[in-house]
Amino acid sequence: MSRIFNSMRDGVGFDLILVGAALLFLLALAGLPLVYNVLMSFQQVDMFTLGTLIRPWAGFTNYVDVVRQPEFWLVAKNTLIFVFASMAGQFVIGFSLALFFAQKFPGAATIRGLFLVSWVMPGLVVGAIWSWILAGDFGVLNTILKSLGIIQETVFWKSDPNYSIWAVVIANIWLGTAFNMLLLAVGLAAIPRDLYEAAELDGANAFQRFWTITLPMMRSTIGAVLSLGLIGTLQQFDLFPAITEGGPANTSSVAGYWSWQMSFQLYDFAKGATISVMMFLLVLFASVIYVRSTRHEVRG
Amino acid sequence: MSAQIELSNIDKHYGAFHALKGVSLSIEKGSFVALVGPSGCGKSTLLRSIAGLETITSGSLKIAGETMTGVPPRKRDVAMVFQSYALYPHMTVEENLTYSLRLHGVSKAEAKLKAAEVAATTGLSALLKRYPRELSGGQRQRVAMGRAIIRNPKAFLFDEPLSNLDAALRVHMRKEIRALHDRLGATSVYVTHDQIEAMTMADHVVVMRDGVIEQQGSPLELYDRPVSKFVAGFIGSPAMNFVPGTVGADGQSVQLDISDSLSLPLGRKVDAGRKVLVGLRPEHLLVAEAASLRLPVAVVESTGSMTYVTTDTTPELTVVETRRMGVKAGDVIGVSIAPEHIHLFDMATEKAI
Known part of the structure; x- marks a missing residue:
């Protein structure tokens, strides 16, 4: 008895307790909901069976139904636009800023720190701010674009079906750029200075140094940033209720928001779960890339 | 070229x-x-x-x-x-x-x-x-x-x-x-x-x-x-020994502060009575029984090929010998040096004289 107690205090038992606690936490708060969600996507769920675990089996009916929804392809297209435009914008602007602040000039570190303001702000607040900026009749963006002569007519960013998804993309780029910049700046800082000096003496100009030293040395960081960007963008929810509510006519709705609407506005929990399982597969794919890219560290 | x-x-x-x-x-x-x-x-x-x-x-x-x-x-x-x-x-x-x-x-x-x-x-x-x-x-x-x-x-x-x-x-x-x-x-x-x-x-x-x-x-x-x-x-290893000294009245010899009786011939003429720093390379100091500069030994280290002798003086001197010697701590050894191997430096500017 005392041997077991001793091992729990200082030995294998203690290790097992630590691992067990973490595993239990994961199982209870991530594993079970996930399994329940997948299970629900294969069941018929209505208001009367909501409280039970075992419900009539539906097979792939829910999946077929979701794909047959009239808005499915629109939402799929929007999701693709939202994910790739947001990621591209966040990455390109984030990388440019990271490179910019990697130059040594007075205040570089401080100003870079200030950029993180956008990242620490709650999505709903960011959404509200951008909602005002993007407003058609009194928004500051329109005013600026008009005074610069870029547009003549007022653009109704949030209510024009051609622009509504881009309204959310712009806000999301602003929200995620700082996080990209931060991770990429860390990656840049980890590249030894003398590699650049050696490359410079070997005859590489600034562009060649970027292409042959910076990019390959940043491979794992870039992989991580892009995967995290994909995950973060697919998870993005706050901006939608704050800016467009998915409208008009679903032209700015994406999978995550649609899933929430299905479950909690239309109370079609089965379809909501089905959509989220579809998304989960996508995120899983990104996670695999992320894990693989962090494993392939190429540091001397 | x-x-x-x-x-x-x-x-x-x-x-x-x-x-x-x-x-x-x-x-x-x-x-x-x-x-x-x-x-x-x-x-x-x-x-x-x-x-x-x-x-x-x-x-x-x-x-x-x-x-x-x-x-x-x-x-x-x-x-x-x-x-x-x-x-x-x-x-x-x-x-x-x-x-x-x-x-x-x-x-x-x-x-x-x-x-x-x-x-x-x-x-x-x-x-x-x-x-x-x-x-x-x-x-x-x-x-x-x-x-x-x-x-x-x-x-x-x-x-x-x-x-x-x-x-x-x-x-x-x-x-x-x-x-x-x-x-x-x-x-x-x-x-x-x-x-x-x-x-x-x-x-x-x-x-x-x-x-x-x-x-x-x-x-x-x-x-x-x-x-x-x-x-x-x-330059040189082990490093050169530096000892304060005074140039003799004839300007042809130098008296080391660590040994008040003896003066080393310089083989050239320097201002008489001038206070100088005398530089002696360890490998130029030769241990010789008959030598007039006599120094007490503090430490003897031997690597087999070389013997490093540190003297019990202030400042201490290092002497390097390639020959095997039966010297131990506490002994007194005689040391000689050729005039052309004596370096003199100005006390203040530390420039060679």
């Missing part, structure tokens, strides 16, 4: 810090020049200025006759071997070697051929497909050398390339670098804080201190005729 690298009146300021103060140096084509000095003396800054990695505040710098002001490092056609080697970790040995060739548009086949050639000279042939992380310290060092050689540059710059190697390998690489230099007929500038490296490898040694060149010349010139106490103490 023409000057391959010509520095005149180079100044370098880092903010308020004056790193190089009016440095002028002419490096002959085909010579091996060592820049040596304690850390912070400006030797690395000088080397990096030649490479163009540091911009000089004022003065002129010419490589092969061309003024290098405002010329970026990549257009200077010099190759550098870094202390950290700075190998590209994401490239194989072959890619590391051919990087500069590829940048200059040399065809793949030709670059491969060149890499094989250089690998053969540096003993890397079997390692071409490896990554730097899979190499030992000595092998990485060779890759760094190979990367410099392959370009056939106007000058090789070495920034303490051996300081990350273990002692045995360092001695070996010393010879190898020098042999490579001779074979290529290259012009090399070699920065080191290790005077042995400087003495053994270089044709011309430049001793730096606090941003100025203290003395330059052939290794033996520096050893035989140091211009100051600093150079005298820096």
